[in-house]
Each structure stands twice: as C-alpha cells, then as structure tokens.
Amino acid sequence: MKxxxxxxxxxxxxxxxxxxSLTAVAVAAMSITxxxxxxxxxxxDVRHNSWNFDSGEVRIRHGMYDEYEYLNPVQYMVDDxxxxxxxxxxxxxxxxxxxxxxxxxxxxxxxREIASFGMGFDLERERDFQDLSSLVASGRxxxxxxxxxxxxxxxxxxxxxEIGDSFTVLTQTRARASNAFTLDVVGLADFPLGALSxxxxxxxxxxxxxxxxxxxxxTELLVKGGGRDTEGLQAAxxxxxxxxxxxxLNATPWTVASGGYAYLQMAGPIYSMFxxxxxxxxxxxxxxxxxxxxHERTREIGTLSALGMKGRDLVRLFFTEGAVLGLxxxxxxxxxxxxxxxxxxxxxIDFGTSMELIxxxxxxxxxxxxxxxxxxxxxxxxxxxxxAASFLPSRRAAKLSPVDALRG
Amino acid sequence: MKPTYMLTALMLAVAAAAFAQDPSGxxxxxxxxxxxxxxxxxxxxxxxxxxRFGERTVTFxxxxxxxxxxxxxxxxxxxxxxxxxxxxxxxxxxxPDAREVIRIQGAAxxxxxxxxxxxxxxxxxxxxxxxxxxxxxxxxxxxxxRDVWEVRLDARTTNVxxxxxxxxxxxxDYVLIESHQFARNGRKLKETEMLEIxxxxxxxxxxxxRITDVTRRSSGTEMVFDRIDTGIxxxxxxxxxxxxxx
Numbered sequence: 001m002k003x004x005x006x007x008x009x010x011x012x013x014x015x016x017x018x019x020x021s022l023t024a025v026a027v028a029a030m031s032i033t034x035x036x037x038x039x040x041x042x043x044x045d046v047r048h049n050s051w052n053f054d055s056g057e058v059r060i061r062h063g064m065y066d067e068y069e070y071l072n073p074v075q076y077m078v079d080d081x082x083x084x085x086x087x088x089x090x091x092x093x094x095x096x097x098x099x100x101x102x103x104x105x106x107x108x109x110x111x112r113e114i115a116s117f118g119m120g121f122d123l124e125r126e127r128d129f130q131d132l133s134s135l136v137a138s139g140r141x142x143x144x145x146x147x148x149x150x151x152x153x154x155x156x157x158x159x160x161x162e163i164g165d166s167f168t169v170l171t172q173t174r175a176r177a178s179n180a181f182t183l184d185v186v187g188l189a190d191f192p193l194g195a196l197s198x199x200x201x202x203x204x205x206x207x208x209x210x211x212x213x214x215x216x217x218x219t220e221l222l223v224k225g226g227g228r229d230t231e232g233l234q235a236a237x238x239x240x241x242x243x244x245x246x247x248x249l250n251a252t253p254w255t256v257a258s259g260g261y262a263y264l265q266m267a268g269p270i271y272s273m274f275x276x277x278x279x280x281x282x283x284x285x286x287x288x289x290x291x292x293x294x295h296e297r298t299r300e301i302g303t304l305s306a307l308g309m310k311g312r313d314l315v316r317l318f319f320t321e322g323a324v325l326g327l328x329x330x331x332x333x334x335x336x337x338x339x340x341x342x343x344x345x346x347x348x349i350d351f352g353t354s355m356e357l358i359x360x361x362x363x364x365x366x367x368x369x370x371x372x373x374x375x376x377x378x379x380x381x382x383x384x385x386x387x388a389a390s391f392l393p394s395r396r397a398a399k400l401s402p403v404d405a406l407r408g
Numbered sequence: 409m410k411p412t413y414m415l416t417a418l419m420l421a422v423a424a425a426a427f428a429q430d431p432s433g434x435x436x437x438x439x440x441x442x443x444x445x446x447x448x449x450x451x452x453x454x455x456x457x458x459x460r461f462g463e464r465t466v467t468f469x470x471x472x473x474x475x476x477x478x479x480x481x482x483x484x485x486x487x488x489x490x491x492x493x494x495x496x497x498x499x500x501x502x503x504p505d506a507r508e509v510i511r512i513q514g515a516a517x518x519x520x521x522x523x524x525x526x527x528x529x530x531x532x533x534x535x536x537x538x539x540x541x542x543x544x545x546x547x548x549x550x551x552x553x554r555d556v557w558e559v560r561l562d563a564r565t566t567n568v569x570x571x572x573x574x575x576x577x578x579x580x581d582y583v584l585i586e587s588h589q590f591a592r593n594g595r596k597l598k599e600t601e602m603l604e605i606x607x608x609x610x611x612x613x614x615x616x617x618r619i620t621d622v623t624r625r626s627s628g629t630e631m632v633f634d635r636i637d638t639g640i641x642x643x644x645x646x647x648x649x650x651x652x653x654x
Contacts, residue, residue: 068461075461108510113519168506176464177486178522180503180510211505213486 003313007320021293022329028281029333029382030340033375037341037368038349039271044369045362046260047227049193052130053119055257056098056222058234060084063250065219072104075174077217078249084221085125087240093225093233098122098129099218101208105171107159114158116169117200118149120208120218129224132202139163139187144204150187152197161185173213181211192363223251230255263362287389294318294393302402311398315391318398322390323383330382334375341368433543433559437575439582441536444613448473448642452635454484457524458627466522475536477647492528493652499528502652509653518569525598525621525629529569537561540568548579551586552601555579570597583612596622603630609638 011018051057062076078084078099085097103118123144126132132141135150142148151161159167163185170180183203191197209216225233230253237251255261301314309317348365431439451470456463467484478494491502499517501510512519517529537543541561548557556576563571570589578585583605589598604616615636620628645651 073461108512108516110511110513113516166507168508168510170501170503170510172523173486175486176461176523177466177484178490178503179505180501181505182507 003317004320007317010321011324021325025329025386026333029330030337033334033337033378036374037370040369040371041367046264050254050258050260055254057225057230057254058223059252059257060221061250066250074172077214079217081218093236096128096224098126098222100220102219103171105169107167107169119202120205121202122205135189137188137190142186142204147183148186149183149201149203150189151185151201153188154198156188194364291393305402314398315394318394319391323387326383326386330379334379338370338375341370344368433545436557436559436577437537437543440577440584443582445475446638448640450637450640451633453633456630471642471646479646495647525619551576554585556585581612
C-alpha cells in the first residue's frame with residue numbers, strides 16, 4: 001500500500017483526533033485571516049476618509065496657508081480656482097477635483113460658545129469626487145445659491161436644532177474681519193467620522209465664499225488620481241503650476257498632509273506586533289496539536305517499525321498525515337475567516353461612539369476588507385507551519401528502537 | 409514743651425497735612441472718570457490692528473449715553489453695516505448676513521474684537537470702575553515724563569475681565585496716562601498707553617491710545633477718535649434692539 005493512502009486512512013481512522021488537530025489549525029488560520037481583514041479595512045477606511053474629508057490624494061493650498069494653518073489664515077486662498085480646476089481635469093493623472101472653502105466658526109448660545117466647522121462644497125462637482133448622498137441621515141443636501149446646510153447629527157443635537165430650524169455662525173472673513181451668517185437646516189448628516197458628525201456641516205460653496213468674502217477664492221482644492229502613484233500625481237500637478245505661473249500654491253500628497261496617513265505609519269508597527277502575536281499563538285497551537293498527535297502514537301510507531309517499516313518511511317507517513325491535516329485545517333480556517341470577513345465587510349463592525357474620542361480618521365463603523373493575496377499567504381503559512389510541526393516528532397519517533405517504542 | 413518736641417510735632421503735623429492732601433484711590437478714579445464720561449456723545453474713530461500678517465484699519469461711528477449705553481456701527485468696507493450694542497450689562501452683535509442678533513455673555517465678552525487686542529468688553533466699557541473694583545493709591549511715579557498717581561484696582565466680583573489693574577493717572581489733570589491689566593495669578597494680560605490727550609468742552613480725555621495684548625504675539629491695536637461731539641441729543645430708540653437690526 002502506498003504511504004499516502006495509509007496516511008489518509010490514518011486520518012479517517014481516528015476521526016476525533018483528526019478533527020481536533022484540524023480544528024486547532026483552522027481556528028488559528030481563521031483568526032489570522034480575520035485580523036488581516038480588519039487591518040486592511042482600517043487602512044482602506046483611513047484612506048477613504050482622508051481623501052474625502054481631509055487631504056484628497058493630493059491637496060492644493062496657498063503656501064502661506066500651509067505655513068500658518070494653526071492661525072486659520074483664511075486670507076491665503078487659492079484664487080481663480082475655476083481655471084485651475086479646468087487645467088487639472090485636463091491632466092491624464094487627475095480623476096476628480098473638489099474645490100472647498102473651510103469655515104472655522106462658533107455659534108453663541110447664551111454664555112456657551114459651540115465650535116463648528118463649515119465645509120463649502122461645490123455640490124455639482126462633488127458628485128464626481130464622492131457620494132455625498134451616503135452621508136444624508138435625514139432630510140436632503142443643501143442647494144447651491146441658498147443659505148442651507150446639512151448638519152452633522154451630533155452637532156445639531158448640541159445646538160438643539162432640527163430640520164427646518166436655523167443656526168448662526170460667527171466667523172472670520174478673508175480680510176480678517178468678523179462676520180456672522182444664518183443657515184437653514186435642510187438635513188442631518190451621519191459622517192463616517194464621529195468627530196465630523198459632532199462638529200461639521202456642509203453648505204454650498206457659493207454661499208461659503210460669500211460669507212467669508214473670499215473674492216472668488218477657495219481654501220483648498222482636493223485632487224483624486226487613481227491612487228496608484230500619488231507622488232507622480234503630485235509631481236505632475238507641480239509641473240502644471242509652473243506652466244500656469246501659480247508658484248504660490250503647494251501640492252501636498254496625502255501621505256504628508258493627512259493625519260490619517262501619519263496614524264497608519266505610527267500604527268503600522270503596532271499592528272505588525274499584533275499580527276506577530278497572533279501568528280506566534282496560532283503557530284503554537286498548530287505545532288502543539290501536531291506534536292501531541294505524533295507523541296500519542298509512539299506505540300503505533302513501534303508496531304510499524306516491528307513490522308518492518310523503515311525510519312524514512314515512518315517520517316514520510318507522519319509527515320504526510322500532518323500535511324493533510326495542516327492543508328485541510330488551513331484551507332477551512334482561511335475560508336471561514338474570509339466568509340466572516342466578507343459578511344462583516346457588508347454589515348460593518350460598529351464601534352459606537354468610542355471612536356469619537358479618538359482624533360483620527362477612523363470611522364465609527366469599520367468594514368473588514370478581504371484581500372486575495374492575504375488569503376493565499378495565510379493559507380500557505382498555516383499549511384507550512386502545521387506540516388513542519390509534524391516533521392520533528394515524526395523523525396524522533398522513527399529513530400526509536402521498536403522495543404522502546406512498543407513500551408511507550 | 410521743649411523745642412525738640414515742638415519741632416517733631418510740627419513735622420508730623422506737616423506730614424499729616426501733606427498726606428491728607430493726597431487724594432485717595434477712590435477719589436483719583438472718580439475724578440478720572442468725570443473727565444472721560446459724557447452724558448452723551450457721538451464719536452467717529454478708527455482702530456488700526458497690526459499683527460504678523462500686516463496692518464488693517466477698521467472705522468466706526470459710536471453713540472454713547474452715560475456709562476452703560478453704547479452703539480457702535482462699523483463703516484469700513486469689510487465690516488460695513490455691522491453693529492455692536494451695549495445696554496446695561498448686555499452686549500449684542502448685528503451682522504447683515506445673520507438673521508438673528510447675537511447676544512454676547514460671560515466669557516465670550518473677553519473674546520477679541522475683529523482680531524484686535526481689544527475685547528468686546530474693552531470696546532464698550534460698561535459700568536463705573538468703582539462699582540466693580542476697590543481702588544487703592546499705591547504710589548506716585550513718572551510715566552512718559554508725566555507725574556502720575558499709581559492706583560491699584562482689585563475686582564470686587566469675578567464678573568469682570570481683569571481681576572486686577574493698575575492705573576497711572578496724571579497728578580495734575582486726572583487723565584489716565586497708562587494702565588496695566590493682570591490675571592488672577594498676577595500675570596500681565598494687557599497694557600494700554602494713552603498717546604494723545606484731547607481737551608474739549610471742559611473734558612480731557614484720551615483721543616489716541618494703543619492697547620497691547622501681551623499674551624499674544626502682536627504689535628498692538630491703536631484706537632484713534634477723529635471726532636467727538638459731546639452733549640448731543642440721541643433718540644432713545646438708537647439703543648433699542650429693534651433699531652439694531654434695521
């Protein structure tokens with residue numbers, strides 16, 4: 001009988017033992033798969049939020065605005081933005097451009113000052129940039145030319161306003177003068193970031209420009225390319241600035257501009273540590289189970305030796321058994337992990353309000369992302385570990401004399 | 409009585425008489441306020457605000473009645489139509505783009521006015537100083553060549569922007585020459601220097617001053633009154649909320 005048939009028969013002969021080994025390998029593989037899916041989900045989420053609400057893939061601002069950002073230097077705007085947008089959209093590398101006016105302001109209620117952050121969007125152009133309708137929790141988006149706003153639902157709660165009410169914001173104009181304006185609430189927004197739901201509102205770009213007396217300027221232009229070559233996109237935009245004589249402008253890639261990317265850079269090693277701990281734990285379970293299985297069968301090894309099976313064949317036999325269980329367990333674990341990740345990727349993992357306390361571009365609801373490369377890697381890794389784990393005890397058992405092995 | 413005792417007694421009497429002639433802190437502040445508080449006034453002025461980004465000028469017209477009623481209307485292009493009304497302890501802001509009048513209370517009164525070194529509270533003054541502070545004369549010195557009384561003001565309540573102030577008041581004509589404002593922990597917050605004193609209709613008052621918020625990197629805000637008409641008749645409706653948003 002060929003060795004691999006004996007190995008397979010052995011796997012099915014002691015079903016309970018095999019199920020135990022397989023389950024241990026599967027659980028470890030599933031856990032690693034899930035961990036990687038959540039980490040990939042966090043990365044996708046941070047990038048998505050940064051690109052849509054913070055930095056774009058590349059952010060264009062007046063150089064002085066970047067330098068004095070902490071002082072809210074609204075006087076340094078991107079002028080003549082319409083012709084700049086047209087020039088950018090002519091570039092092959094650029095997919096969408098979003099001109100924006102940011103309004104840092106406060107609403108005064110009795111003796112309380114409630115800080116808010118207005119985002120003036122070109123609602124027509126924003127359709128190519130992101131799906132704003134997904135933010136609408138109730139009501140509708142504001143319309144261009146009207147003093148309307150969709151307000152983060154938690155900010156609305158803080159201000160004590162609902163759809164149909166209005167609120168007044170005190171802010172600074174481009175001339176560094178003071179101004180206040182009143183907006184009608186036409187909708188409530190549920191931003192992916194809790195911090196935005198607690199502080200932000202969206203108003204039409206033209207009204208935001210009027211309120212801050214921007215003289216046609218915008219605070220920034222967010223640019224999206226395909227995401228394949230951010231540095232290349234930045235370089236191409238800077239070349240275009242030189243052609244247009246717009247040396248006052250800065251093009252900053254999201255890897256520099258976004259707090260989210262910095263967070264990913266910072267969190268990357270921490271996540272790697274988590275993954276390593278999972279790997280070590282998973283590997284320990286796989287090695288432990290496989291070794292226990294071989295040690296348990298020392299007497300059986302003695303019998304096979306007494307019957308004339310040579311050491312090399314014994315090693316191959318147990319190694320094949322280990323490989324079968326390792327491959328099956330890894331495949332099962334990766335499949336179950338991927339299935340759970342796919343379901344969670346649709347449903348999301350809701351962290352509730354806990355994420356609001358963290359000043360990072362991570363959504364309250366995280367959607368794990370399944371990556372084919374990761375699945376192949378986890379499957380291969382788990383299989384190799386499980387198979388290799390059966391090799392050492394098999395070789396040790398094969399070296400035992402039949403008499404010693406039969407004594408157990 | 410021996411001559412020595414007589415001489416000592418005489419010296420003490422002279423010293424006491426001299427001391428008695430020095431006005432008290434309350435008296436100095438009262439006479440200073442008499443100098444610069446009009447029953448009613450119309451003023452035109454400008455604020456020159458300088459910071460790291462440059463200098464800009466805000467012009468305004470101001471109506472004042474007594475110590476507690478002010479209406480300031482801004483006339484410079486960037487602030488055109490904006491108004492501040494102070495009535496008793498209440499301060500209201502009107503902006504043409506806003507449908508509601510903003511009432512400023514509490515800590516917000518200490519916010520900067522248009523990014524200047526003045527707060528809303530500084531700009532519109534309020535009740536008499538002695539209502540809010542106890543005054544103690546702490547010395548006599550020279551400020552920019554003028555002989556001045558130094559008067560320390562300690563807040564009676566927490567409802568004032570500065571827990572402690574030191575005023576330097578001209579010994580001869582009781583005009584405020586300089587003042588320093590301090591936080592509760594003794595840290596200096598602001599300095600106000602009077603750069604020009606004008607005499608008009610029997611009053612002597614600062615017509616050009618520089619206010620510097622020493623807590624921020626700023627080169628100060630200058631306030632200049634180009635025109636002051638005192639004792640004018642102001643319709644009562646000028647200080648009404650209804651009139652504010654018209």
